[in-house]
Amino acid sequence: MKCIYCGNAESKVVDSRSTDEGNSIRRRRECLQCGKRFTTYEVIESTPVLVVKQDGTRQQFDAHKIKSGVIKACEKRPVAIRDIEALVASVEKQIYNSLEQEISSKKIGELVMEGLKELDQIAYVRFASVYRDFRDVTSFIEFINAFK
Ligand SMILES: [Zn+2]
Numbered sequence: 384m385k386c387i388y389c390g391n392a393e394s395k396v397v398d399s400r401s402t403d404e405g406n407s408i409r410r411r412r413e414c415l416q417c418g419k420r421f422t423t424y425e426v427i428e429s430t431p432v433l434v435v436k437q438d439g440t441r442q443q444f445d446a447h448k449i450k451s452g453v454i455k456a457c458e459k460r461p462v463a464i465r466d467i468e469a470l471v472a473s474v475e476k477q478i479y480n481s482l483e484q485e486i487s488s489k490k491i492g493e494l495v496m497e498g499l500k501e502l503d504q505i506a507y508v509r510f511a512s513v514y515r516d517f518r519d520v521t522s523f524i525e526f527i528n529a530f531k
Pocket residue numbers: 386387388389390391414415416417418419
């Protein structure tokens with residue numbers, strides 16, 4: 384980021400916040416040479432993340448799918464929609480922050496489970512029973528016992 388006053392390439396960020404739309408970051412910078420301050424808007428690059436499913440097929444990551452899965456797991460449970468939304472947003476953030484271009488559906492399931500564990504244990508078990516590959520009843524019971 385070149386200084387708009389003197390053209391110097393070195394500057395430090397003094398303030399940084401995302402815009403309301405959330406797709407760009409507004410940065411307040413200070414030139415290391417002339418000391419003047421200027422503002423830059425940097426677009427957050429959103430390269431699509433691909434989800435690798437268990438059968439090896441890939442599809443574009445879609446946070447809405449996570450949300451509907453979580454809502455389903457939380458059915459008739461005392462969980463507020465804003466908590467569900469916060470969980471989905473946190474999973475989404477972790478996926479994008481990992482900077483990987485591909486993520487397995489299993490890994491996404493684990494991230495969601497981590498969040499649900501804090502939120503509601505019944506919803507957690509419901510979700511886990513779908514996402515974990517329970518081969519038999521015994522392994523399911525072992526899993527339930529593990530977090531009692
Ligand atoms: Zn300058």
